Amino acid sequence: MEVKNKVVVVTGGANGVGRELVLTLLSKGAKVAAVDIDEIGLRETFTISGKNQKMSIHITDIAELEQVEALLQDVLVEHGQIDVLINNAGIIQPFLNVDEIGKEKIDQIINVNLHGTLNMVRVFLPELKKRPEAHLTNISSMGGFFPVPGQSIYGASKAAVKLLTEGLYAEMAGTNMGVSVVIPGGIATNIMKNSDLGINVEDVNVKTTKFLLTPKEAARLIISSVEKNKFRMFIGKDAKLMNVLYKVSPKLAIKLIGKVLRVN
Structure with missing residues (x-):
């Protein structure tokens, strides 16, 4: 699919990879509905875009179904159609074991990462299916196919997103709908800060950050999943390596990631 002149809805558009998705799509001639709960961040994205009139901003909590239903109508009023949905929004958890993390935080992670994605899919899918060509x-996450110590709840939510998307791929086979799941490794964003962990990407070990994807490169690769109609895409050297290693020896992969986390 060529994204030029297509209407693309991007969640998490206020910062990080979401912001780069919005900016890159605009540079390719797409019309973009940028969605986030962070109004200030969305307006910053709009300003950085040069106040591009092909971009609209939509302050929405995707974990709330009624807000997502209202979002659909807002996007249709603004753009008239929806061709592509990229569900990028998500939060990680504090690095705590399962028995140490509070229920309120667990609910927040599941609500945003899983229910938020599911809300967007269920509400927007009927409109996408009306288009002669559409993509979702x-x-x-890399944490969605093998366990990262201290990120078990986050990993469970992202594993659910992975299987949900693969199920959608099966359900949409033979239709106008392309479906992709993107599985990133580490990305040099402030998701840790924005997820209330109190950590900036600058605080992470320099030896680690040099292996992280930049948000701009991650956005480029995610958009290519739409353009090339990829079923599944691992992005980042770490995600690709751990995918291979986990298939060969799950125990070794778990020990390795534990060692890396202890060092950093």
Whole structure:
């Protein structure tokens, strides 16, 4: 699919990879509905875009179904159609074991990462299916296919997104709908800060950050999942390596990631 002149809805558009998705799509001639709960961040994205009139901003909590239903109508009023949905919004958890993390935080992670993605899919899918050509991309995580110590709840939510997307791919086979799941490794964003962990990407070990994807490169690869109609895409050297290693020896992969986390 060529994204030029297509209407693309991007969640998490206020910062990080979501912001780069919005900016890159605009540079390719797409019309973009940028969605986030962070109004200030969305307006910053709009300003950075040069106040591009092909971009609209929509302050929405995707975990709330009624807000997502209202969002659909707002996007249709603004753009008249919806061709692509990229579910990028998500939060991680504090690095705590399962028995140490509070229920309120667990609910927040599940509500945003899983229910938020599911709300967007269920509400927007009927409109996407009306288009002669449409695409849906969900962002899972490297933590969604193998366990990261201290991120078990986050990993469970992203594993659910992975399987949900693969199920959608099966359900949409033979239709006008392309479906992709993107599985990133580490990305140099402030998701840790924005998820109330009190950590900036600058605080992470320099030896680690040099192996992280930049948000701009991650956005480029995610958009290519739409353009090339990819079923599944691992992005980042770490995600690709751990995918291979986990298939060969799950125990070794778990020990390795534990060692890396202890070092950093």
